[in-house]
Amino acid sequence: RKEVEQDPGPFNVPEGATVAFNCTYSNSASQSFFWYRQDCRKEPKLLMSVYSSGNEDGRFTAQLNRASQYISLLIRDSKLSDSATYLCVVNPGGGSQGNLIFGKGTKLSVKP
Protein backbone atom coordinates (compact mmCIF):
# COMPACT_ATOMS: atom_id res chain seq x y z
CA ARG A 1 0.00 0.00 0.00
CA LYS A 2 1.37 3.41 -0.96
CA GLU A 3 2.05 5.86 1.84
CA VAL A 4 -0.41 8.47 0.60
CA GLU A 5 -3.01 7.63 -2.02
CA GLN A 6 -5.37 9.87 -3.91
CA ASP A 7 -7.72 9.41 -6.84
CA PRO A 8 -5.89 11.23 -9.65
CA GLY A 9 -9.15 12.28 -11.33
CA PRO A 10 -9.73 14.38 -13.28
CA PHE A 11 -12.90 15.51 -11.60
CA ASN A 12 -14.84 17.55 -14.15
CA VAL A 13 -17.61 19.53 -12.47
CA PRO A 14 -19.84 22.46 -13.44
CA GLU A 15 -19.59 25.81 -11.68
CA GLY A 16 -21.54 25.82 -8.46
CA ALA A 17 -21.18 22.09 -7.86
CA THR A 18 -19.98 20.53 -4.64
CA VAL A 19 -17.03 18.18 -5.00
CA ALA A 20 -15.18 16.02 -2.50
CA PHE A 21 -11.75 14.41 -2.57
CA ASN A 22 -10.48 11.67 -0.32
CA CYS A 23 -6.96 10.69 0.55
CA THR A 24 -5.78 7.62 2.45
CA TYR A 25 -2.54 7.19 4.33
CA SER A 26 -0.81 4.01 5.42
CA ASN A 27 1.10 5.06 8.54
CA SER A 28 -1.26 5.08 11.50
CA ALA A 29 1.29 7.07 13.51
CA SER A 30 1.14 10.02 11.11
CA GLN A 31 1.11 13.27 12.99
CA SER A 32 -0.44 15.95 10.86
CA PHE A 33 -2.19 16.43 7.56
CA PHE A 34 -2.54 19.13 4.97
CA TRP A 35 -4.07 19.99 1.62
CA TYR A 36 -1.95 21.87 -0.88
CA ARG A 37 -3.12 23.31 -4.16
CA GLN A 38 -0.99 23.37 -7.31
CA ASP A 39 -2.05 25.28 -10.40
CA CYS A 40 -0.83 24.10 -13.79
CA ARG A 41 2.91 24.77 -14.16
CA LYS A 42 3.02 26.63 -10.84
CA GLU A 43 4.33 25.83 -7.39
CA PRO A 44 2.31 24.07 -4.66
CA LYS A 45 0.74 26.31 -2.02
CA LEU A 46 -0.73 25.37 1.33
CA LEU A 47 -4.52 25.43 1.15
CA MET A 48 -5.35 24.30 4.65
CA SER A 49 -4.29 22.11 7.53
CA VAL A 50 -6.55 19.28 8.58
CA TYR A 51 -7.55 18.91 12.22
CA SER A 52 -9.17 16.00 13.99
CA SER A 53 -12.21 18.11 14.75
CA GLY A 54 -12.55 19.12 11.12
CA ASN A 55 -12.05 22.65 9.93
CA GLU A 56 -13.66 25.02 7.50
CA ASP A 57 -12.34 27.95 5.54
CA GLY A 58 -15.02 29.62 3.46
CA ARG A 59 -16.16 27.14 0.81
CA PHE A 60 -13.55 24.58 1.83
CA THR A 61 -13.99 21.95 4.54
CA ALA A 62 -11.31 19.47 5.56
CA GLN A 63 -11.86 16.44 7.75
CA LEU A 64 -9.69 13.75 9.27
CA ASN A 65 -10.75 10.22 10.13
CA ARG A 66 -7.92 8.61 12.08
CA ALA A 67 -9.72 5.31 12.57
CA SER A 68 -10.05 4.78 8.83
CA GLN A 69 -6.85 6.66 8.02
CA TYR A 70 -8.26 9.07 5.52
CA ILE A 71 -8.65 12.78 5.08
CA SER A 72 -11.11 14.60 2.90
CA LEU A 73 -11.55 17.96 1.24
CA LEU A 74 -14.98 19.31 0.34
CA ILE A 75 -15.38 22.27 -1.97
CA ARG A 76 -18.80 23.91 -2.11
CA ASP A 77 -20.08 26.24 -4.83
CA SER A 78 -17.13 25.49 -7.13
CA LYS A 79 -15.60 28.39 -9.03
CA LEU A 80 -13.67 28.31 -12.28
CA SER A 81 -10.65 29.48 -10.30
CA ASP A 82 -10.78 26.30 -8.19
CA SER A 83 -9.44 24.35 -11.18
CA ALA A 84 -6.11 22.97 -10.01
CA THR A 85 -4.46 19.83 -8.65
CA TYR A 86 -5.07 19.21 -4.97
CA LEU A 87 -2.23 17.47 -3.15
CA CYS A 88 -2.79 15.55 0.05
CA VAL A 89 0.25 15.91 2.32
CA VAL A 90 1.06 13.90 5.42
CA ASN A 91 3.65 14.42 8.12
CA PRO A 92 4.52 10.85 9.14
CA GLY A 93 6.19 11.85 12.38
CA GLY A 94 8.55 9.44 14.11
CA GLY A 95 12.10 9.19 12.77
CA SER A 96 11.19 10.84 9.51
CA GLN A 97 9.30 13.70 11.09
CA GLY A 98 9.54 16.74 8.94
CA ASN A 99 9.76 14.89 5.65
CA LEU A 100 6.32 15.67 4.38
CA ILE A 101 4.89 12.99 2.11
CA PHE A 102 2.99 14.26 -0.91
CA GLY A 103 0.21 12.34 -2.60
CA LYS A 104 0.11 12.33 -6.39
CA GLY A 105 -2.69 14.85 -6.42
CA THR A 106 -6.28 14.99 -7.60
CA LYS A 107 -6.97 17.14 -10.61
CA LEU A 108 -10.10 19.28 -10.53
CA SER A 109 -11.51 21.01 -13.59
CA VAL A 110 -14.46 23.35 -13.06
CA LYS A 111 -16.36 24.12 -16.25
CA PRO A 112 -18.70 27.05 -17.00
Add this chain to the structure above:
Amino acid sequence: DTEVTQTPKHLVMGMTNKKSLKCEQHMGHRAMYWYKQKAKKPPELMFVYSYEKLSINESVPSRFSPECPNSSLLNLHLHALQPEDSALYLCASSQDYPAVTGELFFGEGSRLTVL
Protein backbone atom coordinates in the same frame (compact mmCIF):
# COMPACT_ATOMS: atom_id res chain seq x y z
CA ASP B 1 3.85 36.63 -5.69
CA THR B 2 5.93 33.96 -4.03
CA GLU B 3 8.37 35.05 -1.33
CA VAL B 4 10.85 32.41 -2.44
CA THR B 5 12.58 33.40 -5.64
CA GLN B 6 14.31 30.99 -7.94
CA THR B 7 16.57 31.61 -10.90
CA PRO B 8 16.69 30.79 -13.69
CA LYS B 9 13.05 29.99 -14.47
CA HIS B 10 14.11 27.88 -17.44
CA LEU B 11 17.41 26.14 -18.14
CA VAL B 12 18.51 23.97 -21.05
CA MET B 13 21.82 22.21 -20.68
CA GLY B 14 23.85 19.49 -22.29
CA MET B 15 25.05 16.42 -20.45
CA THR B 16 28.59 17.78 -20.17
CA ASN B 17 27.61 21.23 -18.89
CA LYS B 18 27.96 22.60 -15.38
CA LYS B 19 25.18 24.91 -14.23
CA SER B 20 23.61 26.09 -11.00
CA LEU B 21 20.10 26.77 -9.76
CA LYS B 22 19.66 29.53 -7.20
CA CYS B 23 17.06 30.13 -4.53
CA GLU B 24 16.58 33.02 -2.14
CA GLN B 25 14.17 33.76 0.71
CA HIS B 26 14.02 36.73 3.06
CA MET B 27 11.37 35.50 5.47
CA GLY B 28 13.91 34.55 8.13
CA HIS B 29 13.16 30.89 7.63
CA ARG B 30 15.73 28.50 9.02
CA ALA B 31 15.02 25.52 6.77
CA MET B 32 15.38 25.31 3.02
CA TYR B 33 14.61 22.44 0.69
CA TRP B 34 15.16 21.20 -2.85
CA TYR B 35 12.41 19.15 -4.46
CA LYS B 36 12.23 17.57 -7.90
CA GLN B 37 8.90 17.29 -9.69
CA LYS B 38 8.22 15.38 -12.90
CA ALA B 39 5.04 15.92 -14.92
CA LYS B 40 1.88 14.57 -13.25
CA LYS B 41 3.91 13.45 -10.21
CA PRO B 42 4.15 14.89 -6.70
CA PRO B 43 7.25 16.77 -5.56
CA GLU B 44 10.05 14.46 -4.41
CA LEU B 45 12.32 15.63 -1.63
CA MET B 46 16.01 15.84 -2.53
CA PHE B 47 17.76 17.85 0.21
CA VAL B 48 16.98 19.71 3.41
CA TYR B 49 19.13 22.36 5.02
CA SER B 50 18.47 23.44 8.57
CA TYR B 51 20.44 26.33 10.04
CA GLU B 52 22.68 26.20 6.95
CA LYS B 53 23.64 22.59 7.60
CA LEU B 54 22.64 19.67 5.40
CA SER B 55 20.11 17.65 7.38
CA ILE B 56 18.67 15.37 4.76
CA ASN B 57 20.03 13.93 1.53
CA GLU B 58 17.45 11.56 0.04
CA SER B 59 20.07 9.40 -1.70
CA VAL B 60 20.43 11.92 -4.48
CA PRO B 61 23.11 11.16 -7.12
CA SER B 62 26.32 13.14 -6.70
CA ARG B 63 25.77 14.92 -10.01
CA PHE B 64 23.46 17.13 -7.89
CA SER B 65 25.41 19.13 -5.32
CA PRO B 66 23.59 21.45 -2.90
CA GLU B 67 25.13 24.44 -1.21
CA CYS B 68 23.79 26.80 1.42
CA PRO B 69 26.06 29.89 1.55
CA ASN B 70 23.92 31.59 4.18
CA SER B 71 20.50 31.36 5.76
CA SER B 72 18.81 33.14 2.86
CA LEU B 73 20.42 31.39 -0.07
CA LEU B 74 20.34 27.88 -1.41
CA ASN B 75 22.06 26.66 -4.56
CA LEU B 76 21.91 23.43 -6.50
CA HIS B 77 24.98 22.73 -8.63
CA LEU B 78 24.43 20.50 -11.63
CA HIS B 79 27.09 18.53 -13.46
CA ALA B 80 27.00 15.66 -15.92
CA LEU B 81 23.22 15.36 -15.79
CA GLN B 82 21.20 12.82 -17.72
CA PRO B 83 18.13 13.48 -19.88
CA GLU B 84 15.98 11.76 -17.24
CA ASP B 85 16.97 14.54 -14.82
CA SER B 86 14.79 16.92 -16.82
CA ALA B 87 12.12 18.15 -14.40
CA LEU B 88 10.85 21.11 -12.43
CA TYR B 89 13.18 21.83 -9.51
CA LEU B 90 11.38 23.48 -6.64
CA CYS B 91 13.00 25.30 -3.78
CA ALA B 92 11.03 25.68 -0.56
CA SER B 93 11.52 27.13 2.88
CA SER B 94 9.88 26.73 6.26
CA GLN B 95 10.17 28.44 9.61
CA ASP B 96 11.97 25.46 11.10
CA TYR B 97 12.80 21.88 10.31
CA PRO B 98 10.73 19.79 10.91
CA ALA B 99 8.01 21.95 9.46
CA VAL B 100 5.59 21.25 12.27
CA THR B 101 2.98 23.60 10.85
CA GLY B 102 3.26 21.75 7.56
CA GLU B 103 3.65 25.00 5.69
CA LEU B 104 6.34 25.01 3.07
CA PHE B 105 6.72 28.13 0.96
CA PHE B 106 7.67 27.11 -2.56
CA GLY B 107 9.38 29.11 -5.24
CA GLU B 108 7.98 29.04 -8.76
CA GLY B 109 10.58 26.50 -9.76
CA SER B 110 13.33 26.15 -12.32
CA ARG B 111 12.29 24.08 -15.32
CA LEU B 112 15.33 22.10 -16.40
CA THR B 113 15.79 20.35 -19.73
CA VAL B 114 18.84 18.13 -20.24
CA LEU B 115 19.65 17.37 -23.86
